[in-house]
Amino acid sequence: MAAREILPVLGVDAVYPEDFSCCGEHVKSVNQLITLYLSARNMAVCEKNGLENIYVPCSDCHLALSETKRVLNGSAELKERINTALASENLKYTGAVTLYHTLDLLHDYIGVEKIKSLVKKPFNGITVATHYGCKTIRPTEVGRPDNAENPQKMEKILTAIGVNTQPYPEKLDCCGASLLANLPETPLTKTGQKLKAIAEQGFAAMVDACPWCHKMYDSKQAKALETVASKSAVPVVNLLQIVGIALGIDKEKLGLNLNSSPAEKIAAEVTAS
Amino acid sequence: MNRIGVFICHCGINISNTVDVDKLTEFAAGLNGVIVAKNYKYMCSDVGAQLIKEATREHTLDALIIASCSPRMHEHTFRGVAEESGVNPFKVEIVNIREQCSWVHKEKVQGTEKAASLLKGAVAKAHLLEPLQKSKSAVVHEALVIGAGIAGIQAALDLANDGFKVFLVEKEASIGGRMSQLDKTFPTLDCSSCILTPKMMEVGNHPNIELLTYTEVVSVEGRVGNFKVAVKKKPRYVDMTKCTGCTSCVAACRMKGKVPDEFNMKRGKRSAIYIPFPQAIPLKCTIDPKSCIFLKTGKCGKGPLCVEACEPKAIDFTQKEEIVTLSVGTIIVATGFDLLDPEALYEYGYAKTPNVITTLEFERFVSPSGPSEGHIIVPSTGEPPKSVTYILCVGSRDETQCKWCCRIGCMSALKQVYLIREKLGPEVEINLCYTDIRSFGKGYEEFYRTIRSKGVNFFRGRPSEVRSTKEGLVIDIFDTTTNKLFEIKSDMVVLVPALVPRAGSEEFSRTMNLSRSSDGFFLEAHPKLRPSDTFVNGIFIAGCCQGPKDIADTVAQASAAASKAAAILSAKELENDPMIAAVEPELCAGCGVCVAVCTYKARNMNTITNIAEVDEALCAGCGACIAACPSNASIHKNLTKQQLISMIDEIL
């Protein structure tokens, strides 16, 4: 939701094509060829619609597509086999599409300066913990939107909208979402541990850049905190939501009322303008 | 008509398995001009040489053909045998019937056929060989050593003691190199300065050594026996003849305590005017133009305080850099190494906290002349640590960083661990995370055993990251010996980084025309048999600039390089290989293409006769001018077109 609201404000022309499918990242464990196929298919749909750039807000999808691109561009044989199957759906994958994630869309494509210039309600300097998410920044080898060991793009974007950041030891820790498919309880402990650490270090909120991480830290926060015997709720917002607030977009349009964590608190932390 | 002898080698069974040597001998004997043909199991042996000599004498041969392995192996030997038998050494033709024949055939019939073909060609060429004479060139009996760490110092002393004049060029303000930064050396725990300073003093006082510190090499021209090296003497802004090294200026400097000190690996601070360390040679001050206010802005308060403080009035801001050309017969390169910047392994936290340090920084802390006067301290607090954790192989044996083993990391870490135990007592917790412990040298394994009795916690594994938390540094390490994950909480972490070529090596290698191996270190001519030679005749390498090694191996290699250099320097004159380019004057059109094409600067155009000339000492016989000459005037002696065509005609 937040994405749809923000993009026009930032001057990005967004098209929402039909015919997309699941990218297949979460069934990769079962059959990697299916994942390759589904990801290639999504990119082929884009190509069919004459679109050069695809914005993939979900880190898992972005990794699936990036990895598929790399594998298929590296193996003519696999590419041909995938295309043979795609042909039965009247689709063809050439690898011409450029992939964007929220991070590089905002930081590189749109640019921090432009975002800053469009800020209507700058924040008052609250300090947040940035959570990039594993698949957002690793593995470097397939090309990720930010640096694996020292990602800073979120920090830069947040500074531009008046939010302070602080490094913390758990910054690169995993939310555990990938295990939900077969071990629904364990990931909650991972999620809870990080939330507890963030609360203990006095952060006002956590900002994430991936919907799966968001699901864990926000929607499942209550359960996660239980596993680590913590009562400190942490407002969790997606990067798009917090940027949206600064751009002056209405918080309901950004879906803040749908966050399970006390995220609406954040909307109040803007300086009166 | 030539009298040719053909000598065929079995090379054990390397050749004779696939070439019928007896049949070949018979065949050879029947060729035009061949007076005698013999075969033997090992032609390169003493017996083989005798065989050739006797046959030559008996049949008064004047040209020899050796059918054997590649000329790269024994051409030199056989030319020597020819000379001893009274045959011009360049009327020797080697036919490669091993690498180019027996080793690439399976059937004896084909192998023998090919060998016979090659032999026919060789005989045709042998008839056209010229009795070339080696030209001689003069040798400058002086040497240049670049780099004055222990390798350069040792090489310079060896050559100087051999009686040769040595220019020792060092780009820092003092000699001493990395060894002067160390506290103790493994495995004997000698004080590094104590064993180094006597050698440094010897260098400083030696009548045959001219020390050029704060000087860098700019360009090299010429060839073995006669190199012309331009060096740039950087301005110290201090008159060395007046400076007494009293350091009053250092104490007075406005930048005192502000400039990160390179000798202390930037863990300490110095003034803009400085002496790198107390035992420096020369013991003279130098002003760093990057941090001196006067040199940067043109003024320093009411006047530079160093000038005020200097009694002998040695400060001289008018000094300029000076380019000097040195004429030397040989060059030894001993430029040393750098440590990999640990920020490359960002996960180990070097950039995030001052309490993650490198081994070299630790050496400075534990050295009495260092930033903490020999006290081992936690950098952020200045207090002694309650626990120290070592992580070995940081960037070493790592396909994403340095693929090679740094060779000294394990021993350096063990040595430092010993010093911690000694200085801080039994209570300090010492942890060491290793992938392997490589204690290969003399006394090293025994030293490792000693450390195993010092209560050090050895963990076999590499940590994934070092976390900087409010409670200190936290390291998770999976120990493969107990198969358990340990969480280590430590006050400080010492990283053992990889050894890499010095910054600027790439450019320097081009200046010197040296090859580098894939790891970036300078390339030796042969990894086993010629470790201090390079592919440039007359230039030798020693120490870590050739590859990581400890002090013992460095000193050994430095003496080896000096010994090789001395062999050249002690020659009255050098003989030049005559199988080089020459000019047919009637054919030369004076176009000058050969001059442009020659990378050795061995070609020039005689402006009076307008005919190209070859400098026989510089020419390396690479063949570029021969290929480039549009008039066929450029020829390769004893590899002429006519000779090669005659071979081809015979073979076909």
Added chain:
Amino acid sequence: MSINDQTSMAEPQKEIRQEINDRLKKLQDEVSEFCFQCAKCTSGCEAHKLLELEPHKIMALLKRGLIDEMKNSEIIWTCMSCQKCKERCPQKVAPVDVLMALKNYAVASGIEVPGKYTDMLQSILSLGLLQEPQETMANDGSTKNRESLGLGPVSRPADVNNLMMALSSIAIEKV
């Protein structure tokens, strides 16, 4: 002429190991043979503390050819795909990808697929999506769906049957 694991009495499964290595070489640059057991992967493994996954041990077992031991275990399903092992490995080995290959192999050889994977696969085959869009609750207690939030229908494959056929044909192929 033989190696025998005295705990499991198993011998190296050389062909399966080769198959898995060949598959890995096709999909990436990393080669499992280069692992020298530094255990940097396990030291930083997100699944290790809670689930006892030891990526370096998986590599060692693969090198030894003891595949069945892993194929039949639950441990290979504990990987969180955090990619830290692949990112930090000094020998460019990728335990996360090896585990993916082992899981694929296990499924292909007929083990009982754990958790909801089968359901997810079913959903993809019938809908082309992991699941139908769900309802969610706002913090005022009201239920919302795509329509009430002003979002149009989710983008989905136009011809699901076609997709299913294409998927079915590719799913049975070998990498």
